[in-house]
Amino acid sequence: MTRRLGRAAALGSVIWLAVAVLAPGEAASAPRWVVAPESRVGFVASQSGQPVEAWFERFTAEIRFAPDDLAGSQVSVAIETASVNSQSRDRDQALRSADLFNAARWPTARFAADRFEAQGDDRYEAHGTLTLRDVTRPVVLPFTLTVDDAGVARATGAVTVNRLDFGVGQGQWQDTSVVADAVEIRIDLTARRASAD
Amino acid sequence: MAEAGSRYNIVAIAFHWVTAALIVAMVWLGLTMEDLPLGPEKIETYNLHKSIGFTVLVLTLLRLLWRLLSPPPPLPMTMPAWERRAARASHGALYVLLIAQPLVGIAHSWAAKFPIVIYDSFTLPVLIGPSDSLKEFLEGLHALGALALILLVAVHVAAALRHHFLLRHDILWRMLPVVRRPAPPETPR
Numbered sequence: 284m285t286r287r288l289g290r291a292a293a294l295g296s297v298i299w300l301a302v303a304v305l306a307p308g309e310a311a312s313a314p315r316w317v318v319a320p321e322s323r324v325g326f327v328a329s330q331s332g333q334p335v336e337a338w339f340e341r342f343t344a345e346i347r348f349a350p351d352d353l354a355g356s357q358v359s360v361a362i363e364t365a366s367v368n369s370q371s372r373d374r375d376q377a378l379r380s381a382d383l384f385n386a387a388r389w390p391t392a393r394f395a396a397d398r399f400e401a402q403g404d405d406r407y408e409a410h411g412t413l414t415l416r417d418v419t420r421p422v423v424l425p426f427t428l429t430v431d432d433a434g435v436a437r438a439t440g441a442v443t444v445n446r447l448d449f450g451v452g453q454g455q456w457q458d459t460s461v462v463a464d465a466v467e468i469r470i471d472l473t474a475r476r477a478s479a480d
Numbered sequence: 481m482a483e484a485g486s487r488y489n490i491v492a493i494a495f496h497w498v499t500a501a502l503i504v505a506m507v508w509l510g511l512t513m514e515d516l517p518l519g520p521e522k523i524e525t526y527n528l529h530k531s532i533g534f535t536v537l538v539l540t541l542l543r544l545l546w547r548l549l550s551p552p553p554p555l556p557m558t559m560p561a562w563e564r565r566a567a568r569a570s571h572g573a574l575y576v577l578l579i580a581q582p583l584v585g586i587a588h589s590w591a592a593k594f595p596i597v598i599y600d601s602f603t604l605p606v607l608i609g610p611s612d613s614l615k616e617f618l619e620g621l622h623a624l625g626a627l628a629l630i631l632l633v634a635v636h637v638a639a640a641l642r643h644h645f646l647l648r649h650d651i652l653w654r655m656l657p658v659v660r661r662p663a664p665p666e667t668p669r
Contacts (some may be wrong), residue, residue: 330595331523331524331595331597333597335593335595370593371592371594374518374593377519455520456520458520460520461524
């Protein structure tokens with residue numbers, strides 16, 4: 284009995300391995316882009332009804348994208364939350380603190396998308412997940428992409444999330460009457476084609 | 481020493497005491513709010529401080545306008561010249577501080593890149609961009625202004641009480657709402 288099970292397991296493993304190695308899978312085939320330093324990843328929060336803007340000074344992005352190869356397109360952004368800059372040292376310190384980003388414990392926020400839909404007129408939707416603190420949730424980021432004659436691409440997009448869904452707001456920061464729950468995440472990326480894949 | 485018809489009018493009296501009450505509130509808020517932990521409560525307390533400060537600014541400007549239209553009663557002629565100069569100087573300094581302090585506060589919020597939301601109703605426009613160095617400087621200036629205001633108010637109160645209790649002038653009577661100086665009893669000749 285055990286010998287038959289053993290042989291079945293071995294055969295199953297071989298088949299699984301073969302499928303994993305030989306199948307086309309979800310390899311990102313679209314060309315790679317390199318994000319330029321003037322790019323911006325940030326957000327706009329509402330404090331006492333007034334917009335307060337912030338961005339992250341340090342982030343990395345792995346982008347493979349082509350409008351005619353959406354299936355082979357993939358985006359992965361890693362954001363250093365401690366690099367938040369809202370042009371106020373007090374506010375930045377609060378943002379990094381344990382009750383908001385907790386940058387010490389969860390230093391990296393991530394956005395990853397591997398499904399794209401064309402909406403026409405240079406508009407697209409990136410379907411993926413957003414990770415803030417220790418929470419990962421699905422998110423759809425609509426964006427507009429234009430490529431100029433020099434081959435420089437510009438992608439701008441925004442998506443509104445609720446900060447409490449990600450635990451950004453513990454203790455007294457659970458109160459949303461002063462800083463609203465809804466926060467708009469904004470991206471403005473300038474990218475050039477990578478010279479070699 | 482009774483000088484008939486030398487009272488402040490009711491509008492001036494209202495301006496005076498409302499401002500006095502708001503200054504007390506502002507000093508108390510200003511002294512306690514910095515130590516609050518940064519959170520929604522601190523933001524709301526700062527917003528209240530800014531709202532009341534803006535109110536003091538507007539009231540003081542309106543008060544100056546009223547003073548032009550309806551000048552205050554002259555100082556008692558029995559007051560020596562140096563005292564009258566001191567009174568005018570300290571009142572002038574109070575007006576300057578009541579206008580300068582809110583303006584410094586407003587500039588500080590601009591430099592600190594915090595919105596100035598007045599009574600949760602409207603926001604003041606922003607005229608300058610954020611600057612850490614300017615913010616630090618204005619913080620020092622605002623604290624200095626607060627200290628000067630507190631000292632000046634102390635002198636102002638002490639002088640009023642001196643005139644009232646020691647010198648028995650009309651000074652304080654003229655600024656008190658409702659109550660009037662009782663007429664002196666008839667003295668037999």
